[in-house]
Amino acid sequence: MDSTDEEGRGTPVGRRVVLGLLGLGALGVAAGPFLQRVESGLAERDPSGLSGLLPGNAGFRYYSVVTSVPERTAADYTLTVGGLVERPAAHRLADLQAMPQRRLVKDVQCVTGWRVPDTPFEGVPLAHLLDAAGVRPGAKAVRFDCFDGAYSESLTLEQARRDDVLVALRLQDKPITHDHGGPVRLYVAPMYFYKSAKWLSGITVTDSVQPGYWEGNGYDVDAWVGRSNGRDDAPTS
Amino acid sequence: MHRRAELVLRFTRAERWVHRTTAALMGVCLATAACLYLGPLAVLVGNRPLVVTVHVWCGLALPVPLLLGLASRALRADFSRLSRFTPADRQWLRALRARAGHRPAGKFNAGQKLYAQWTLGSMLVIIGTGLLMWLTHLAPPTWRTGATFVHDWLAAAIAVVIAGHVRMALRDRESRLGMRTGLVDRTWAEREHPHWRTGRREPVRTGADEAVE
Numbered sequence: 001m002d003s004t005d006e007e008g009r010g011t012p013v014g015r016r017v018v019l020g021l022l023g024l025g026a027l028g029v030a031a032g033p034f035l036q037r038v039e040s041g042l043a044e045r046d047p048s049g050l051s052g053l054l055p056g057n058a059g060f061r062y063y064s065v066v067t068s069v070p071e072r073t074a075a076d077y078t079l080t081v082g083g084l085v086e087r088p089a090a091h092r093l094a095d096l097q098a099m100p101q102r103r104l105v106k107d108v109q110c111v112t113g114w115r116v117p118d119t120p121f122e123g124v125p126l127a128h129l130l131d132a133a134g135v136r137p138g139a140k141a142v143r144f145d146c147f148d149g150a151y152s153e154s155l156t157l158e159q160a161r162r163d164d165v166l167v168a169l170r171l172q173d174k175p176i177t178h179d180h181g182g183p184v185r186l187y188v189a190p191m192y193f194y195k196s197a198k199w200l201s202g203i204t205v206t207d208s209v210q211p212g213y214w215e216g217n218g219y220d221v222d223a224w225v226g227r228s229n230g231r232d233d234a235p236t237s
Numbered sequence: 238m239h240r241r242a243e244l245v246l247r248f249t250r251a252e253r254w255v256h257r258t259t260a261a262l263m264g265v266c267l268a269t270a271a272c273l274y275l276g277p278l279a280v281l282v283g284n285r286p287l288v289v290t291v292h293v294w295c296g297l298a299l300p301v302p303l304l305l306g307l308a309s310r311a312l313r314a315d316f317s318r319l320s321r322f323t324p325a326d327r328q329w330l331r332a333l334r335a336r337a338g339h340r341p342a343g344k345f346n347a348g349q350k351l352y353a354q355w356t357l358g359s360m361l362v363i364i365g366t367g368l369l370m371w372l373t374h375l376a377p378p379t380w381r382t383g384a385t386f387v388h389d390w391l392a393a394a395i396a397v398v399i400a401g402h403v404r405m406a407l408r409d410r411e412s413r414l415g416m417r418t419g420l421v422d423r424t425w426a427e428r429e430h431p432h433w434r435t436g437r438r439e440p441v442r443t444g445a446d447e448a449v450e
Contacts, residue, residue: 014320014354021358025365025387032383064283113385179280217286230373 040115065213069148069178069199077183079167083143083204086134093183096169099124104164104189107236109225111192115233121187123168127161129203141209144186145202153186153197153212154221157205164189164237167200189237191223244420245435247344251309253419258302263399265295270392296367299360318344319353325432326350344433352402359398363391 028035074093082088103122109115130142135157142160144153159165168176168187176182181198188195194214215221220228225236248256269292272282282288306312326347332340333348340346345353369376369384376384406413412429415421426435 010321010323010326012320013322013326014350014357017351017354018358018361021355021362022365025362025391028387028390029366029369029380029383032386033379036382036386063279063285065285067283069283113382179276230377232379 036113040117064148064198066148066150071178072147072183072199072201074183079184079200079203081129081133081203081205083206084136084139085130085205086136087132089133091129093169096124096167096184100128101169102163102166103170104166104187104237106164106189107234108193108196109233109236111194111219111223111229111231119171120173121166121168121189122170122173123166123184123187125163126165126167126186126203127163129167130157130160130205133205135205138207139205141206143202143204143206143210144197144200144212145204146197146199147201148199151197151199151213152210153195154206154209154215155188155195156209156222159188159222162190167203168196188223190225190235192219192225192229192231194219195223241414241422243423245423245426246419247415247421247426248315248419249309249311250419251306252312252315253416255302255306255312256416259299262295262299262302263395266292266299267392267396267399269295274389274392293367293371296364299364315344319350322347322350323432341432342430344430346430352398355398359391359395363388363395366391 077093079091079096080089081091101122102125103120105118105120107115107117108119126142140157142155142157144155146152155165166187166189168185169183170176171180171182171185176185181196181200184200186195186197186200195212197212209221211221222228225231226233227235269288272278272288273285273292279285307316323343325341325343329340329342329347332338342349366384366388369380370388373381406416411421411425423435426433
C-alpha cells in the first residue's frame with residue numbers, strides 16, 4: 001500500500017474533469033433560462049407526449065403538504081361560506097354547477113419556476129359567491145380552508161372580487177381530478193399558483209388578512225406573478 | 238465457487254465507511270428527489286415540506302463523509318491515485334474502445350478513475366445548484382431558474398451513472414467483497430489490477446473480524 005508507485009505522478013485528469021464539470025455547471029446555470037424555454041417550446045410541439053418524461057419537463061407537478069388527502073365526490077362535497085356575511089351557506093357540487101360560470105384561459109405560473117401555458121379553468125366567480133352571501137361592513141379579507149386538513153390561503157376582499165378569481169370546477173375542460181385539487185379548487189389567475197388552493201372546502205370572510213400555509217413559510221401574501229417572491233416572470237393575468 | 242486463498246487489503250475501514258455513508262446519503266437524496274419530482278410518487282407520498290427538509294439536509298451532508306475521511310492516510314493515497322491518469326489508463330481506454338481483452342490498470346482502472354472524478358465534480362455542481370435553489374436570497378431569480386434546470390438534468394444523469402456503478406458491482410463478486418470487507422483475493426487483484434503494488438508477500442490477514450460482516 002505504498003504510494004510511491006507510478007500513480008503518484010501522471011496527468012492530473014481528475015482536476016480537469018472536476019473543473020470541467022464545474023464550468024459546465026456554471027454555463028448551464030447561465031444558459032438555463034434560455035434552454036428551459038427551448039425545452040418547453042419543443043415539448044409543446046411534441047405529439048407523443050414523451051418529452052413530458054424529460055427532466056425540467058413542462059406540465060403540472062403534484063404538491064401536497066400532507067400524507068394523504070381524503071377524496072370528495074359530488075355525493076359528499078360541500079363548500080361552506082361563512083364569517084362576516086349576512087347569509088352563511090353550504091353549497092353542494094351541484095349547487096355550484098348551477099351557478100353562472102366563467103372560463104379563463106391563461107398561463108399557470110408556479111413560484112418554483114414551472115409554467116403551463118394556456119390552461120383553461122372554469123368555475124364560479126368568487127365575487128358571485130361573496131355577493132350571494134352578502135359581505136358585512138367591516139370585512140377586509142377572505143380566508144380559504146381545504147379538506148386536506150392543513151392548507152389555507154387568503155386574499156384581500158379587493159383581490160377576491162377580481163373577475164379573474166374563480167372557485168374552479170373544471171380544468172382543461174374536464175372536471176378537476178383529485179390530484180389537481182378536485183372536485184373544487186380556488187383559481188387566482190394573476191398570482192403564483194400556491195394561492196390557488198386545492199381541495200377547497202371553506203370560504204370565511206374576515207376583518208384582516210390571515211396569511212396562509214406557504215406565507216407562514218416565508219412566501220409573499222400578495223403573490224402577483226412577476227411582482228413578488230423576488231421573481232420576474234411574465235404576468236399571467 | 239473459487240475459494241479465496243490469499244487476501245490483500247484493498248479498502249481500509251475508514252474508506253469503507255466513507256463509501257457506505259456517502260452511498261446512503263446519495264440514496265436518500267435520489268429517493269426523496271423522486272418523491273418530489275415524479276408525479277405518481279409525489280401523489281403517493283405527499284408531505285412535501287418534510288420530504289424537502291430530508292432532501293436538503295442529506296444533500297448538504299453529502300460531502301461530509303469524504304471530508305472527514307481525508308483524515309485517513311489510506312483515503313488520501315487512493316484520492317491521489319484516482320485523480321491522475323497513467324499511460325496504463327490510456328491503454329485501458331484504448332482497449333475498451335477496441336474491445337480488446339488486455340486492459341492494464343493500477344489499483345484503479347481508468348473507468349473507476351473517471352467515475353470517481355465524475356462523482357466529485359457532479360457532487361459539487363449538484364450541491365451548488367441546490368444551494369441556489371434553497372437560499373433564494375442568494376442570487377437573482379434567473380439564476381434560480383438556471384440552477385433548477387441544471388439540478389434537474391444533472392440529477393437524472395447522476396441516477397443513470399449510479400445505476401451503471403451498481404450494475405458493474407453486481408457483475409463482480411470479488412470487487413463487492415473488496416468494498417464490503419476490505420479484502421480481495423490476490424489472484425483477482427493480479428488479474429484485474431496488474432499494476433497495483435499490493436506489497437508482495439506481506440503477512441496476510443484472513444481474520445474473521447475483517448472478512449465477516
